[in-house]
Amino acid sequence: MNRELHCHITQFLTRETYLLDHRKYEEWLDMLADDIVYRMPMRVTKEAKDGPNLVEEMTFFEETKKSLTTRVNRLRTSSAWVDNPAPRQRHFITNILVEQGSQPNEWQVRSCFLFMRSRGSDIDVEQLFGERLDVIRNANEEWKIASRTIYPDQAVLGVMNLSMFL
Amino acid sequence: MSRNRLNEKTFQTLKQKMAEGLLPQWVVTDPEIYELELEEIFGHTWQFLAHESELKEPGSYVTRWMVNDPVLLVKTNSGELKAFLNSCTHRGSHLCTADAGNRKTFTCAYHGWSYNLEGDLIGIVAGDKVYGQEMKKDEWSLRRIPKIGIYQGMIFGNLDPKAMPLEEYLGDMKWYFDMLLGRSDGGMEVRGVPQRWVAHANWKMTSENFAADPYHVQTTHRSTVELGISPKDPLYAGYGHQVVLGHGHGINVITSATGRSAYRFQGLPESMWPMFERNLCPEQVDILSRTTVFVGGVFPNLSFVSPIHGTEGHLHNYLNFRVWRPLGPEKVEVWCWFMIDKAAPEEYKEEAYKGYIGSFGPSGTLEQDDTEIWARIVQASRGIMARDKELSYNNLCNYLMGFDRVEPDNTFPGPGIAYPTCYLDALSRSMHEYWLELLTRDLSGAE
Numbered sequence: 001m002n003r004e005l006h007c008h009i010t011q012f013l014t015r016e017t018y019l020l021d022h023r024k025y026e027e028w029l030d031m032l033a034d035d036i037v038y039r040m041p042m043r044v045t046k047e048a049k050d051g052p053n054l055v056e057e058m059t060f061f062e063e064t065k066k067s068l069t070t071r072v073n074r075l076r077t078s079s080a081w082v083d084n085p086a087p088r089q090r091h092f093i094t095n096i097l098v099e100q101g102s103q104p105n106e107w108q109v110r111s112c113f114l115f116m117r118s119r120g121s122d123i124d125v126e127q128l129f130g131e132r133l134d135v136i137r138n139a140n141e142e143w144k145i146a147s148r149t150i151y152p153d154q155a156v157l158g159v160m161n162l163s164m165f166l
Numbered sequence: 167m168s169r170n171r172l173n174e175k176t177f178q179t180l181k182q183k184m185a186e187g188l189l190p191q192w193v194v195t196d197p198e199i200y201e202l203e204l205e206e207i208f209g210h211t212w213q214f215l216a217h218e219s220e221l222k223e224p225g226s227y228v229t230r231w232m233v234n235d236p237v238l239l240v241k242t243n244s245g246e247l248k249a250f251l252n253s254c255t256h257r258g259s260h261l262c263t264a265d266a267g268n269r270k271t272f273t274c275a276y277h278g279w280s281y282n283l284e285g286d287l288i289g290i291v292a293g294d295k296v297y298g299q300e301m302k303k304d305e306w307s308l309r310r311i312p313k314i315g316i317y318q319g320m321i322f323g324n325l326d327p328k329a330m331p332l333e334e335y336l337g338d339m340k341w342y343f344d345m346l347l348g349r350s351d352g353g354m355e356v357r358g359v360p361q362r363w364v365a366h367a368n369w370k371m372t373s374e375n376f377a378a379d380p381y382h383v384q385t386t387h388r389s390t391v392e393l394g395i396s397p398k399d400p401l402y403a404g405y406g407h408q409v410v411l412g413h414g415h416g417i418n419v420i421t422s423a424t425g426r427s428a429y430r431f432q433g434l435p436e437s438m439w440p441m442f443e444r445n446l447c448p449e450q451v452d453i454l455s456r457t458t459v460f461v462g463g464v465f466p467n468l469s470f471v472s473p474i475h476g477t478e479g480h481l482h483n484y485l486n487f488r489v490w491r492p493l494g495p496e497k498v499e500v501w502c503w504f505m506i507d508k509a510a511p512e513e514y515k516e517e518a519y520k521g522y523i524g525s526f527g528p529s530g531t532l533e534q535d536d537t538e539i540w541a542r543i544v545q546a547s548r549g550i551m552a553r554d555k556e557l558s559y560n561n562l563c564n565y566l567m568g569f570d571r572v573e574p575d576n577t578f579p580g581p582g583i584a585y586p587t588c589y590l591d592a593l594s595r596s597m598h599e600y601w602l603e604l605l606t607r608d609l610s611g612a613e
């Protein structure tokens with residue numbers, strides 16, 4: 001994988017983080033391909049003999065561009081109380097690993113995420129962490145997220161809701 | 167002694183205020199009340215553990231919690247369901263720490279004692295060499311959860327060996343469970359595993375919010391009205407009947423201004439309707455056919471909702487059961503099961519699941535804002551004024567909606583006391599009355 005491509009994709013994800021942290025959700029939607037598959041399967045605690053501890057059958061997110069747009073539109077109403085007053089949020093994206101995807105213009109990108117949120121005057125910090133598996137596509141000189149799967153590391157989420165995007 | 171400690175007078179005042187439709191705010195998160203609730207309520211009432219569809223094969227198990235009691239629920243070789251305290255009988259170590267799986271035996275990681283699916287102690291490491299006559303193996307089986315009961319595939323446990331049978335406890339709720347869980351051939355099935363997350367909330371308020379409070383819908387979920395997903399009429403969640411059942415249970419049967427839903431049988435495929443008519447009595451068919459949303463609860467901490475929802479413009483029905491597991495006076499672990507008619511077409515199940523993800527659960531566009539409201543209740547209920555038991559600040563929560571005014575509708579075809587509106591505090595009051603009855607059962611004459 002050449003250094004320039006890695007740098008490009010890293011920049012792309014960093015820009016995405018900036019948009020999410022600053023609630024520029026409409027601009028964020030523009031980074032998503034129209035056919036995006038956006039999912040968040042569940043983590044469970046399993047015995048080693050029972051294989052992977054991920055559940056794909058039940059999820060926290062099972063989204064299309066349309067349903068993500070609905071979620072963004074909801075956050076823009078005056079009565080989405082989780083975001084009014086809005087908590088402060090930061091997405092930290094690290095360990096970015098880029099590999100060639102199944103199409104010539106697609107790359108499979110793994111990253112780790114740490115999401116932290118501060119609500120009102122609460123001293124306790126809400127956090128969520130895990131891994132993301134993205135397919136990032138370059139079409140007509142434009143980069144888009146073609147799919148994203150978010151794997152949380154917690155079996156019991158330590159956040160009071162998932163009003164954010166990861 | 168602090169003037170704020172619990173005593174008989176406190177409970178007398180509580181009872182008197184509740185008779186006036188008022189609930190002192192101090193009860194919400196009071197630590198002493200919480201300790202009493204664990205013993206007097208969660209130690210004696212039926213708590214939901216799992217649905218039968220989660221335990222398919224012999225050896226299937228799930229681990230659950232009855233507040234702080236770890237529970238191991240297994241399907242034995244004969245297909246029977248058994249529930250044990252998930253704790254080794256040797257030194258008490260947490261025996262099985264996975265969420266679910268399939269096993270023939272359970273072995274403790276501490277000294278290697280092992281148990282079969284019947285809970286019998288079958289293996290002791292170096293038993294013959296280190297134990298003599300002092301070891302009587304059959305006295306060290308896993309401890310059974312004193313009572314287990316199953317109704318329409320719903321498995322409940324009870325920590326009180328003297329508890330009334332589950333069916334008696336559920337009472338008239340059985341009739342509504344039959345309608346929701348028994349309408350289809352083969353009943354309901356759980357998809358995947360329950361979602362779990364932690365909310366800043368008190369279990370009484372989450373139970374009440376879900377089971378008894380359609381009045382909050384128009385404001386808490388106003389964002390969906392603004393989006394055009396929910397109707398503009400502020401009374402929309404109030405049309406229908408609030409049905410108060412025994413033992414703090416109840417259900418809201420939400421229809422519409424006309425008394426009929428725009429979606430017959432909650433928009434379930436027409437091919438399923440003859441099946442509903444075959445499995446249900448005419449009164450149940452009548453209610454099911456013209457209801458938009460069912461929402462209710464089984465005291466103390468099981469709630470359910472059967473709405474119609476969708477994120478892609480078309481609406482689908484599903485059933486969502488949830489347990490509010492208390493983690494403290496201001497914290498609950500939410501367990502949320504997505505359930506759907508086993509007999510529904512696969513395509514319908516898939517769409518219904520997407521409708522659920524878009525509406526309830528931690529990412530649901532409705533539930534997100536509920537979690538915020540629950541947090542606002544506990545954060546404003548821990549101060550000196552809110553917790554003043556002398557009531558010198560009139561620190562009372564208002565449960566006066568419909569009090570002494572709305573009369574039951576005797577023409578409602580289902581059992582229970584049915585009031586002709588869901589904007590009503592009758593069910594909340596009934597939950598809190600049963601709550602107080604259980605809390606004070608052993609306190610007569612005590613100081």
